[in-house]
Amino acid sequence: APVLSATDIEAGYEPGLPIVKGASITVGRGEIVVLLGPNGAGKSTLMKAMAGLVPVSRGAVRLSGSDITRSPAHRMVRLGLAFVPQTENIFTTMSIEENLVLAGHVVAPAERRARVEAMFALFPDLSARRRLAAGRLSGGQRQMLAVARALMISPTVLMLDEPSAGLSPKLTGEVFAKLAEIRRTGVTILLVEQNARAALAIADRAYILADGRNRHEGPAATLAADPEIAAHYLGLGGADDL
Ligand code: ADP
Ligand code: MG
Ligand code: MG
Numbered sequence: 001a002p003v004l005s006a007t008d009i010e011a012g013y014e015p016g017l018p019i020v021k022g023a024s025i026t027v028g029r030g031e032i033v034v035l036l037g038p039n040g041a042g043k044s045t046l047m048k049a050m051a052g053l054v055p056v057s058r059g060a061v062r063l064s065g066s067d068i069t070r071s072p073a074h075r076m077v078r079l080g081l082a083f084v085p086q087t088e089n090i091f092t093t094m095s096i097e098e099n100l101v102l103a104g105h106v107v108a109p110a111e112r113r114a115r116v117e118a119m120f121a122l123f124p125d126l127s128a129r130r131r132l133a134a135g136r137l138s139g140g141q142r143q144m145l146a147v148a149r150a151l152m153i154s155p156t157v158l159m160l161d162e163p164s165a166g167l168s169p170k171l172t173g174e175v176f177a178k179l180a181e182i183r184r185t186g187v188t189i190l191l192v193e194q195n196a197r198a199a200l201a202i203a204d205r206a207y208i209l210a211d212g213r214n215r216h217e218g219p220a221a222t223l224a225a226d227p228e229i230a231a232h233y234l235g236l237g238g239a240d241d242l
Contacts, residue, residue, distance in 0.1 A: 080156030
């Protein structure tokens with residue numbers, strides 16, 4: 001069974017005005033799966049609906065066999081679902097280390113210390129641990145810190161909305177290489193990306209959404225090699241967009 005699934009999801013911001021109109025995805029344990037599609041397709045809305053942040057009017061979300069549709073955030077955390085929204089959720093008036101400690105507040109102190117140290121080992125970019133997470137961190141460092149904060153709950157599944165947004169091609173490559181490394185530690189990853197080519201290079205499978213519905217799906221390499229898909233969907237997020 002998939003570790004995470006969304007089945008026939010209808011979701012939106014206002015009653016009677018669905019943005020996601022019956023989309024379904026599955027994520028297998030240990031996979032990297034990417035959601036692609038044109039701007040406005042409903043990718044972020046679907047991911048936020050799965051994270052319990054947008055009302056779901058139809059369908060079901062399951063995580064590790066539990067129905068988590070409309071679950072409160074603390075239950076999602078307990079079941080191991082971490083979400084990194086597109087807007088960085090880091091506290092700029094705190095240091096890097098304080099950001100990690102706060103993100104691990106649900107964990108007992110000794111384990112929390114161990115996890116903070118594990119994050120400094122996994123993210124050499126964050127080694128200036130006492131530095132405030134404000135202006136002096138680069139975009140890449142801020143994104144790495146947002147990912148490290150999400151990992152503090154030791155999630156089963158890590159969901160990220162456009163982790164490469166606003167990053168140069170070089171930093172995008174570094175963030176994606178880090179995601180591939182995180183997957184090798186056993187974390188399952190679902191991401192939304194505009195930067196389709198770079199995302200397909202690290203993903204196992206991909207879904208292409210359009211107008212709130214599934215349009216295409218398949219192995220990442222198969223979609224990347226399909227000329228029609230490339231022409232219609234993979235032009236986005238290239239160097240021209242940055
Ligand atoms: P994508 O991530 O694929 O670019 P989104 O899910 O962000 O698409 O947006 C899909 C549609 O939902 C857009 O038409 C957008 O205007 C609308 N939308 C997004 N966020 C909100 C919001 N907070 N309130 C109302 N409508 C929204
Ligand atoms: Mg968008
Ligand atoms: Mg989006």
